Amino acid sequence: MKTIGLGIALTALAGAVQAADMGAADEPIKLAINEWTGQHVTTHVAGEMLKAAGYKVEYVTAGMMNQFQALADGDIHATLEIWSSNVSDEYAKKISEGTVVEIGDLGLNAREGIAYPAHVADLCPGLPAWEALKDCAQVFATAETIPMGRLVDYPADWGTPGADRMTGFDLPIKAVPAGSEGALIAELRASTERKSPLLITFWQPHWAMSAYDVKFVDLPVGNEECFNDPAWGPNPNAVNDCDFAPSRIFKASWSGFAEKWPAAYEILSNYQLSVEAQQPMMGKIDVDGGSVEDVVAAWMAENEGSWRPVVDAATK
Known part of the structure; x- marks a missing residue:
C-alpha cells in the first residue's frame, strides 16, 4: 500500500530544511526499540533513512517506561514513538534537566x-x-x-x-x-x-x-x-459523555545529538510516519509473519518519494 499523504507531508517538511554537517558519521547512532510492533516499524523506517544518508545505525532494546535514563546518559541516542498517554514521570524530569530534548511529533494520528x-x-x-x-x-x-x-x-x-x-x-x-x-x-x-x-x-x-x-x-x-463536570456535554447527569482524551505521539533524543550528528538530527526532527503507512506494515508482520526488516525494506523501496526528500534536504 503506497501512502500519498505521507509523501506530501514529508516533501513539504523537506523544503524547509537546510543541508547540515554529517558530524561523527563513523560512530553508530543508537535507536531505542520498545515493546510493540508499531514502534519497531517506526524505528526501522527512521534507521533506514539514516543509513541512506550515510550513517551507521544500531538498534538497542529498551523498555518504554525506563529508557529515559539511558537516553539522558547518551547510551541511547533517540527514541521515536513516545505516547503522551503512557509516558513516565522520568521523561518530564529529564526534559526539565535538559538531558533529553523533544524533537517533534511523529505524525501518527493516535x-x-x-x-x-x-x-x-x-x-x-x-x-x-x-x-x-x-x-x-x-x-x-x-x-x-x-x-x-x-x-x-x-x-x-x-x-x-x-x-x-x-x-x-x-x-x-x-x-x-x-x-x-x-x-x-x-x-x-x-x-x-x-x-x-x-x-x-x-x-x-x-x-x-x-x-x-x-x-x-x-x-x-x-x-x-x-x-x-456532569454539566458538560449532551448528558447533564453524567461525566464521560465525550470521546477519549487525544494522545500525542512524539520523538525525543539525547541532548548531545544535534551537535554530534547535525544532519541526522535534521532527518529525525522532520521524520513523520502516517497511520496509513504504519498499520499495513504492522499487519504484514503480526498477521502474515514477515520480519520487521523485510517489511520495512519493501515499504522503503515502494515509497522512496515519501522519505527521500527529507534525507536529501538534510544532506545535500
Whole structure:
C-alpha cells in the first residue's frame, strides 16, 4: 500500500530544511526499540533513512517506561514513538534537566474510541454519528444482553472506557469486557466475515483497523471538563459523555545529538510516519509473519518519494 499523504507531508517538511554537517558519521547512532510492533516499524523506517544518508545505525532494546535514563546518559541516542498517554514521570524530569530534548511529533494520528467494521453502517443508519446508537441499539443485542445492545469493551484489566461512555451517553447498550486483545480481533474477524453487527472499543494505530476497515463513532471531543463536570456535554447527569482524551505521539533524543550528528538530527526532527503507512506494515508482520526488516525494506523501496526528500534536504 503506497501512502500519498505521507509523501506530501514529508516533501513539504523537506523544503524547509537546510543541508547540515554529517558530524561523527563513523560512530553508530543508537535507536531505542520498545515493546510493540508499531514502534519497531517506526524505528526501522527512521534507521533506514539514516543509513541512506550515510550513517551507521544500531538498534538497542529498551523498555518504554525506563529508557529515559539511558537516553539522558547518551547510551541511547533517540527514541521515536513516545505516547503522551503512557509516558513516565522520568521523561518530564529529564526534559526539565535538559538531558533529553523533544524533537517533534511523529505524525501518527493516535486514537481510541467506540468503533465498528464499516459494513455495520448499513445495519445502523446514521453512523458514524453517536446519536444513531439511540435508535439502533437493539441491532447489537445478543443473548447475554437482550434487550440491550452489546459493546465489546477492552479486557477488564485495561479499565472500562467503553462502559463509561455507554453510561455517559445514557445508551441502552451493555459493555461486555473482552478476554484479551486476541478476543477483540476475533470479534472483528467474525463480524467482517458474517457481515454481522458489532460495536467495539478499539484504537489506532493497529493493523486490524486496516484489515477489517474499522471506523470510529463520532463523539464530542474528549477534554477534562467532560471527564469531571456532569454539566458538560449532551448528558447533564453524567461525566464521560465525550470521546477519549487525544494522545500525542512524539520523538525525543539525547541532548548531545544535534551537535554530534547535525544532519541526522535534521532527518529525525522532520521524520513523520502516517497511520496509513504504519498499520499495513504492522499487519504484514503480526498477521502474515514477515520480519520487521523485510517489511520495512519493501515499504522503503515502494515509497522512496515519501522519505527521500527529507534525507536529501538534510544532506545535500
